[in-house]
Structures are given as C-alpha cells and as structure tokens.
Amino acid sequence: MFHHSAAPKIDLPTPSWRTEAARIVEELFPVTPTETWNLLIDLRRELCDASDWNRALDLFLACREQLEADHYLPFYRLRRLLTASLRLETAAGHTGIEAASLAELLQRKHRSLADVKRAVLREIFEHSIDLPSHVSVRVVEQV
Numbered sequence: 001m002f003h004h005s006a007a008p009k010i011d012l013p014t015p016s017w018r019t020e021a022a023r024i025v026e027e028l029f030p031v032t033p034t035e036t037w038n039l040l041i042d043l044r045r046e047l048c049d050a051s052d053w054n055r056a057l058d059l060f061l062a063c064r065e066q067l068e069a070d071h072y073l074p075f076y077r078l079r080r081l082l083t084a085s086l087r088l089e090t091a092a093g094h095t096g097i098e099a100a101s102l103a104e105l106l107q108r109k110h111r112s113l114a115d116v117k118r119a120v121l122r123e124i125f126e127h128s129i130d131l132p133s134h135v136s137v138r139v140v141e142q143v
Helices: 017-031 034-049 053-067 072-085 102-107 113-127
Strands: 086-092 136-141
Touching: 017 034, 017 072, 034 053, 053 072, 053 113, 053 136, 072 086, 072 102, 086 102, 086 113, 102 113, 113 136
Parallel strands: none
Antiparallel strands: 086 136
16 A cells, blocks of 8 residues: 655745735736836835835835825835835944934835935934035945
C-alpha cells in the first residue's frame, strides 16, 4: 500500500512593506477616476523600484492631495507604511541636523516634497543658532 505523506510546509517570505504599499495603491484603481491613474501608476512603480524615495514621497503627496478626501483609509495606511519605513535625512556639510520626523510632517497637509523641505528648513532656521549656508534634505529608507 502506498502512503501519501503531507507536503512539506513551505514558509513563504513575508511581503516587504513596499509590496504592501504597492498592493494598497493597486486597490485604488477600481475606485478612482481614470485621470488619476497615471499618478497612481507612477507611485506604484516608485514604491516597487525603491530607487528614488524623494520622487516616491512627492508622488504620494500628489496622489494624496487629489484622492484622500474620497479614499481616506488607503492613504492613512500608506502614510503609516511610509512613516514606519522611510525617514528624512537632513545634513549641512558633514553634520547631521535633527528636524521633524517624517511622521510629523506627513500629518500636516503638505502638497509636495518641496513643501516638506521648506517646512524642514524653516524649522532648522527657527531653532538653530548657526545656520549653515547649505542644508540638504532627502528621503531615505530606514534600515
């Protein structure tokens, strides 16, 4: 008699936060106007590629500005994923400068990454005695 043993259990890798974020964006397509799809496609691509977090955040803010009023929950979930996985890096020369967290900044209604950068620079200006001539602000993935 032939005994059939159960198939071995295979542990599938846990999806990354980027995969989860892309899935949330995909869920927006059937419920959003077609004229917003190009922005959503670009956002999904940037989340999956993970090559330019500045652009990904800028696209998120643009999508959020257009769609969040009608689709609050997906944008809340995306914001939570982004703030848990990305951070703002500010630097002046070779020195890091502490600024508001990305979570704090995304609770405000900034319309673009340029708005976020202006808010960070304004905060640094208001709280710094020695303001350096050049301050860089960029979005990086947390490790």
